[in-house]
Amino acid sequence: MDRTKKIIRTSVVGIIVNVVLVAFKAFVGLISGSVAVILDAVNNLSDVMSSTVTIIGTKLSAKKPDKKHPFGHGRVEYITSAIVSAIILVTGALSLKESVEKVIKPEKAEYSAISVVIIVVAILAKIAVGIYFKRTGKGLKSDALIASGTDALSDALLSGGTLVAAAVSLVWNFTIEGYIGVIISLFIIKTGIEIIKDTFDSIIGIRADRDLTENLKKKLCSYDNVLGCYDLTLHNYGPNLIIGSAHIELPDDMRAKEIHKLTRKMTVDIYNEFGIVMTIGIYASNSGEDAETIKNDLSTIVSGYKDVLQLHGFYLDEEHKSVMFDLVMDFAADSKAISAEITDKIKKKYPDYTFHVVLDSDYSD
């Protein structure tokens, strides 16, 4: 079964469980006159809505690429995750309003034994759904499913609060429904904010996973003649499509046909192993003594700047007495000023040469 079908199947299970829970809780809430239990039912209804949104989002994101959206529709899932978090936030705000009203004007609920049993079963069902969603969501890398799972677990806590309220009401003949409601509403709002933050981060674009970039670099550097690999950049278009680029350093006497063979093999291997569509650029490396000397001096100068994370792509053009190199700097650094200083220093040592710096961004670890 493919990812889309698994996400949809998981969501349908969630919807069915929640519809049953809404019916039972609405029944218990109405016969006992408990606002906490009725709120709990409303909250589960919001889960039914968010699961439905997840299904719609997954269906839309599985749509094949077309002329207008050549990278496919995978990012639709980030939008549906944002909608799910918005539903959580709205539910939290409404519960809070309702609960505050009950704190100000408490109403006593009458619980029967059967009501308490239904509440307990509902809590267990919610916990099961939450764990199931989170596990499946992590396996399938679906933020929307993970978000729904987190929501289900916070719901179990909310229902737990209604149980506490029922117990207090039965044992001490006193109502704390409003207070329980306030605490749990704040918890729901916090959950909503956290999920919306993660989702927005995904939409804005976050630093690629360190394990992934390290494994990719190891792979790129494992081929014969590859002296180094730099500037690894990854873009994702939803969880299933990553497009990337990197530079590899090769001896400057390699022929185009050899490079062709090498880079073709690399891109095919990387696609098969990582599922990443990779473009590979070339840096030439010279091995002459002059180049080594200048490079060592440059490395020494650069090592004095802690904001310079990497020096690479060094190449000496003997004929034109020009040197090219790339610097990767910390995003917080004043990169222009630092590169000007470094160029000045190396230029003083080698006045006959011209130096060209390319400032690369610190895109990945």
Ligand SMILES: [Zn+2]
């Ligand atoms: Zn570079």
